[in-house]
Amino acid sequence: MSVGVLDSRNLNGGQKLAVKYFIVAMVLFVAQILFGLLAAVQFLAPGFLFETLDFSVNRMLHINAMIVWMLYGFIGAVYWFLEEESGVEIVGLKLGEIAFWVLTAAVGVVVLVYLFLQIGAGDDTTRWLINEGREYIEAPRWADIGIVAVMLVFFYNVAGTFSKGRWSGVSGVLTLDLVALVGLYLAGMFYTTNVTVDHYWWWWVVHLWVEATWEVLVGCIMAWSLMKLLGARRKIVQTWLYIEVALMFGSGILGLGHHYFWIGTPEYWFPIGGFFSALEPIPLVAMVVHSIYDAGVHKFKSTNHPALGWVIAHTFGNFFGAGVWGFMHTLPQINLYTHGTQWTASHGHLSFFGAYATINIAFFYLAVQQWRGNVWMGANLADNGWKWKWSMVLLNLGVVGMTVALLIAGYEQSFIERAIEGSTWSGYFAAQTHPWFTQAMFWRLIFGIVTAVGLVLLIWDLATIGARETRPALVIERPEEPGIKAAVVETA
Amino acid sequence: MNTTPLWASETFWKKTAIWVTAVSFLLLIVLTFDSMAKVSAGSTARVPAYSVINKKIDYRLNAKLNRYVPVVESDAPLFGKTLSDEEAEKLVTLGKKTFQAKNCINCHTILGNGAYYAPDLTKSWLDPNWVDETNRETLMLAFLQDPAGNARSYGTGRRMPDLGITEDEARGLIAFLKWTAAIDTNGFPHNFKTLYAQENQ
Numbered sequence: 001m002s003v004g005v006l007d008s009r010n011l012n013g014g015q016k017l018a019v020k021y022f023i024v025a026m027v028l029f030v031a032q033i034l035f036g037l038l039a040a041v042q043f044l045a046p047g048f049l050f051e052t053l054d055f056s057v058n059r060m061l062h063i064n065a066m067i068v069w070m071l072y073g074f075i076g077a078v079y080w081f082l083e084e085e086s087g088v089e090i091v092g093l094k095l096g097e098i099a100f101w102v103l104t105a106a107v108g109v110v111v112l113v114y115l116f117l118q119i120g121a122g123d124d125t126t127r128w129l130i131n132e133g134r135e136y137i138e139a140p141r142w143a144d145i146g147i148v149a150v151m152l153v154f155f156y157n158v159a160g161t162f163s164k165g166r167w168s169g170v171s172g173v174l175t176l177d178l179v180a181l182v183g184l185y186l187a188g189m190f191y192t193t194n195v196t197v198d199h200y201w202w203w204w205v206v207h208l209w210v211e212a213t214w215e216v217l218v219g220c221i222m223a224w225s226l227m228k229l230l231g232a233r234r235k236i237v238q239t240w241l242y243i244e245v246a247l248m249f250g251s252g253i254l255g256l257g258h259h260y261f262w263i264g265t266p267e268y269w270f271p272i273g274g275f276f277s278a279l280e281p282i283p284l285v286a287m288v289v290h291s292i293y294d295a296g297v298h299k300f301k302s303t304n305h306p307a308l309g310w311v312i313a314h315t316f317g318n319f320f321g322a323g324v325w326g327f328m329h330t331l332p333q334i335n336l337y338t339h340g341t342q343w344t345a346s347h348g349h350l351s352f353f354g355a356y357a358t359i360n361i362a363f364f365y366l367a368v369q370q371w372r373g374n375v376w377m378g379a380n381l382a383d384n385g386w387k388w389k390w391s392m393v394l395l396n397l398g399v400v401g402m403t404v405a406l407l408i409a410g411y412e413q414s415f416i417e418r419a420i421e422g423s424t425w426s427g428y429f430a431a432q433t434h435p436w437f438t439q440a441m442f443w444r445l446i447f448g449i450v451t452a453v454g455l456v457l458l459i460w461d462l463a464t465i466g467a468r469e470t471r472p473a474l475v476i477e478r479p480e481e482p483g484i485k486a487a488v489v490e491t492a
Numbered sequence: 493m494n495t496t497p498l499w500a501s502e503t504f505w506k507k508t509a510i511w512v513t514a515v516s517f518l519l520l521i522v523l524t525f526d527s528m529a530k531v532s533a534g535s536t537a538r539v540p541a542y543s544v545i546n547k548k549i550d551y552r553l554n555a556k557l558n559r560y561v562p563v564v565e566s567d568a569p570l571f572g573k574t575l576s577d578e579e580a581e582k583l584v585t586l587g588k589k590t591f592q593a594k595n596c597i598n599c600h601t602i603l604g605n606g607a608y609y610a611p612d613l614t615k616s617w618l619d620p621n622w623v624d625e626t627n628r629e630t631l632m633l634a635f636l637q638d639p640a641g642n643a644r645s646y647g648t649g650r651r652m653p654d655l656g657i658t659e660d661e662a663r664g665l666i667a668f669l670k671w672t673a674a675i676d677t678n679g680f681p682h683n684f685k686t687l688y689a690q691e692n693q
């Protein structure tokens with residue numbers, strides 16, 4: 001084992017595949033931020049790239065790159081711990097390898113088509129080959145089918161490996177959650193002229209992903225990370241996981257109703273959506289309590305400081321972005337005015353970043369640590385670890401800054417466009433030209449640049465952290481746990 | 493004593509998780525069947541049949557509900573031609589497919605969902621921007637086929653790009669938007685004054 005150098009011999013089979021997923025994830029993360037910046041500039045200078053790379057194209061790439069990089073990160077994380085958690089080598093790893101290349105080629109083609117063809121004629125061919133024209137799931141139908149096929153291979157790897165090795169609470173929840181996650185994607189794969197029916201099922205994919213299945217998936221990743229990072233006891237971690245599943249699915253599944261207030265669906269969704277979605281913050285509070293408690297019990301002594309830092313950022317980000325920001329506009333009486341304004345974008349940014357970007361970044365740090373031969377990543381890093389610390393500060397500051405700017409713009413829109421002007425086109429533009437709005441757009445761009453600088457530092461840090469480090473990682477004793485070799489250093 | 497209390501027991505929470513998930517999902521399925529039955533086009537007044545594009549549509553405050561509701565009135569065929577149910581559905585379908593093919597949702601919202609760079613399209617058929625009933629169809633057709641040339645922008649400098657929308661596609665889009673305006677959206681957007689309301693002022 002070679003400490004301090006990136007060497008694939010430091011990785012098991014699943015981990016070798018995982019780092020491929022992580023690298024593509026980072027590339028797409030960069031793409032997400034670049035297209036976000038272009039779209040943000042267009043709010044201030046609408047002529048910028050007009051009829052070359054229009055706002056719609058930039059925004060589509062911005063949010064699609066986000067969804068795809070996060071999914072890449074999640075898939076990578078699962079491949080990462082699959083062998084340790086199951087105790088056997090991955091079943092069908094070769095197939096998983098092929099699936100990775102197929103998926104990545106498909107993503108590449110879709111991006112090129114988005115960039116150069118962008119749109120098509122109003123017929124079925126466009127939806128099959130160019131663009132489906134539905135937010136977040138714009139991928140054309142051929143790509144949808146490819147994605148489902150790849151996910152089935154991934155699922156086969158996961159279920160097959162656990163079946164051959166051993167099952168645990170974490171792996172059981174994970175496997176069932178993946179069934180739901182893939183199954184939900186199918187709900188977005190059909191055409192209908194009825195726009196109400198269209199949005200009804202579109203929200204099944206979007207909401208039941210981010211507010212149910214993705215939350216549980218990161219719950220599993222967190223559970224494993226806490227055992228790995230802190231040596232938390234499996235029994236406690238798994239009990240928490242079940243509590244979180246009960247609370248998250250118990251509130252999130254019917255909480256779907258908060259998207260059925262205004263799309264033409266019956267009125268009974270007001271009480272159902274309002275009530276259950278208002279409960280959704282509870283599991284997120286539970287997660288904060290759980291992870292901070294665990295970190296405290298273990299005196300914040302962890303094998304990987306940057307990863308623990310990002311895990312803590314995740315619990316707070318999830319709580320504030322999804323829990324608090326979501327709660328603030330989830331009751332119909334408020335949502336009537338905030339619906340479809342920058343208020344929504346404010347929540348979208350803090351929640352996706354806080355809940356899902358953070359946990360992925362934490363995992364990237366776990367991965368480089370092992371990739372460099374389970375190298376030291378505790379206190380006293382080279383150069384005092386300034387790169388990870390600063391990138392963490394800048395990324396969080398940037399996103400929080402954008403969130404606040406968008407929140408101000410959203411309030412202004414709710415009052416002026418919705419409440420006073422009644423949402424006509426002239427009302428819309430009255431709100432868009434108000435100084436409170438244009439100033440907010442300016443500050444959003446400034447904080448967007450801060451975010452981008454943070455990302456550059458993050459990449460630099462991930463590429464260099466632990467290089468030339470000779471100390472092996474901290475050893476955390478896990479007497480009761482035969483499964484996970486938490487930071488046990490193998491001798492060279 | 494070393495027994496785990498119920499609230500801290502792994503198996504208890506495992507069972508709870510399974511039950512809660514199963515019951516929630518079952519309820520969602522039941523509600524989904526009910527909702528689907530109530531929102532298929534023409535089944536109830538919530539989502540009207542596509543042939544509603546043959547009628548005059550308005551959106552007004554219902555004093556009893558204290559909420560804005562769509563109002564379907566006298567005959568007012570789109571482009572002056574009364575369509576059969578099938579013809580109407582075909583035209584709206586062309587519009588919906590065009591709406592997706594041109595990626596409208598990544599600048600606009602419809603039913604309040606989408607992007608926030610351009611105005612909501614839910615009640616765009618009724619927007620006072622189209623001046624009045626007699627000008628509306630001509631203005632909409634011209635705008636969709638040459639949006640930059642007909643841009644109003646209201647001082648933002650934001651223009652809709654030329655999306656290569658043909659005349660047929662534009663007619664489809666207008667039919668789709670007219671039909672959408674007739675959907676009962678439970679009062680969203682609130683306080684919206686249609687071009688009829690402004691005419692009468």
Ligand code: HEM
Binds near residue numbers: 211259338339
């Ligand atoms: C990590 C979890 C979450 C993520 C990633 C997330 C993300 C988003 C995004 C991106 C949208 C905008 C969708 C669009 O483009 O139209 C949205 C809408 C919304 N979210 Fe969340 N959300 C999360 C959790 C929550 C929670 C827990 C609540 C409530 C307690 C909530 C309440 C809402 C509401 C009410 C809307 C609709 C906004 C509108 O009417 O325009 N969200 N969410």
Ligand code: HEM
Binds near residue numbers: 037040063352449606
């Ligand atoms: C440089 C940083 C960023 C900039 C300048 C930026 C800019 C933008 C812009 C202009 C939009 C379109 C909003 C609209 O339709 O009016 C948008 C949407 C969105 N962005 Fe970002 N963004 C950035 C970073 C991020 C990050 C880090 C995330 C999450 C990890 C994110 C998640 C989203 C989401 C979920 C939406 C859709 C929101 C909705 O529809 O409500 N963005 N962003």
Ligand SMILES: [Fe+2]
Binds near residue numbers: 207211255256258259
């Ligand atoms: Fe939701």
